[in-house]
Amino acid sequence: MSNPKELHENTRLDYKAYPVQVFNNFCSHAKTKDCILYLHWHEHFEIISMRQGHAVFHIDTTPYDVKAGEVIIIPGGSLHVGYALEDGHVRFDCVVVNASLFNDFLHDPIHVRYVAPYMEGQLRFPVKPAENHPAGADCYPLLDEIIEELVARRPAYELIAKSKLYTLFVLLARTFMPLQFTEKSAEPYFANRDRYKKLIQHIESNIGEKLSVETAAAEVGLNPFHFCKMFKRLTGRTFVDYVNLTRMNEAEKLLRERTLTITEIAGIVGCSNPNYFTKLYKQYKSMTPSQARQL
Template sequence: MTYPQDLREKTPLWDSNYPIRFYRNRSRMAKKDDTILNLHWHEHFEIIDMRAGKAQFHIDSRPYEASAGDLLFVPAGALHVGYNASDEDVEFVAVVFNASLLRMLHPDPVFERYMLPFLDGRAQLPAKLSASDELGAPFRRLIRESTDEFEQQAAAYELVIKHNFHLLFALLSRQFLPEKFVDKPAPLRHSESFKPLIQHIEAHLAEPLSVEQAARMVNLNPYHFCKTFKKLTGRTFVDFVNWLRINEADRLLRETEWTVTEIAERIGCGNANYFTKLYKKYKSYPPSEVRRRLLST
């Protein structure tokens, strides 16, 4: 279903390597039926972790009562809104993340069998897990540990969160993935053919490679190539190449004394201004900031 663009939430620019945010929402002095989550939708997944109070959330027009300890899973693209269900204060954590957080750089048949069905929409998670349901305990623990990591931001917190969410979806798959996906996993005929392409891209980052050229390398037409590539990696082909280039540029900024212009040429972005714009898009700060931080340590 397609919803109006004016209800689409404009997600803040985030680090493309760790596309996840934790929003702690508190409604003090809220009255019954007050809106605690405005009507919106976005292309990302969302998990609502109720911490206090009672609320009613509508997910794609279906109402769900929620109280402390309940978990709600909002599919990507689902319209959702929340209201206070009492005159008490309400608190919940909204975890918003993109499927690319969990995608594998190189196609993995186990990943494709157990996790990909949830990420590409072929399988749906339960809309709600109640606090009284013992099945929800390990999922709640992982989500709350990740929330603490995000808020405290100790060293390597990003890796801990990413690890927790891989484990979270592995356990969700074990519990809720329909047997038809386990018994008859999606065909993997394209996965192996994409591995040499990805290796080629990594080894020749500075060389231009069009969608048409890449499609020919895996014997697909451009339309099916783009569709399959995004399904396997969670990114468009152009986004994936740019992401690899910026990651390599980040390494060179930290480990070499090359100028920004030299690094831009090294990764195939001959125009230093375009490189700076692209780097800022993926990292949320300019390349000069990396050198400045290194000098200040």
């Protein structure tokens, strides 16, 4: 899995002219509660097609239970993270697409009416389309075709993927727009999301800094009780658990680079006591730092 620092709103798509890419994710022998998709966000849409296993994806403050064969749509800018819900292999495909892929249609009045509201964030597709309307699942075979094109990369696959993706969005808009226009405007997914983004970025940019719950709560303008409650809803982990996980992920990366001693790495990730660092690393990575370095 990628380090969270590499995923801060800068998920790079290979071809700027056609900003769409598929990421095939496979977590071998995942354990229940293992993190299978680290907390991150980006400006792109993300569509996850679950292929194998059972997981929960937290999108902003809401958890979504996802099984093999199901699809979720993550709006651009949403914080999201995933955890295994049972032991075993977990496999899922992520199609990441930037709204600029459809800039050719900006002056098309039909596009402006039906698709642009979703691309610009005025409306949101249901995270689990098939649960909101039976027709939502009708688009899943089309998504499989898109993934197949992006993986095979045959000549002009970009055009095929683009046309099919546009068809996918149009079909979803056709299904859900009439329903959404008849409902009251939904509340924002997470009003303090930007403050939490800054806090998470601060944690990952200052990996060894001691940061108390009280200080973190003050950064997002909440009292410690509500901060801890909202942080758990957002990430699926307590604040302390998330900080420790982030530090151990950084330690894992440094151990692989083999340029620093284990004691030096412990200090960098905020563990002044090497014995405590070893205990913490084993808790999160199921092996000691020495064993990780041997691998």
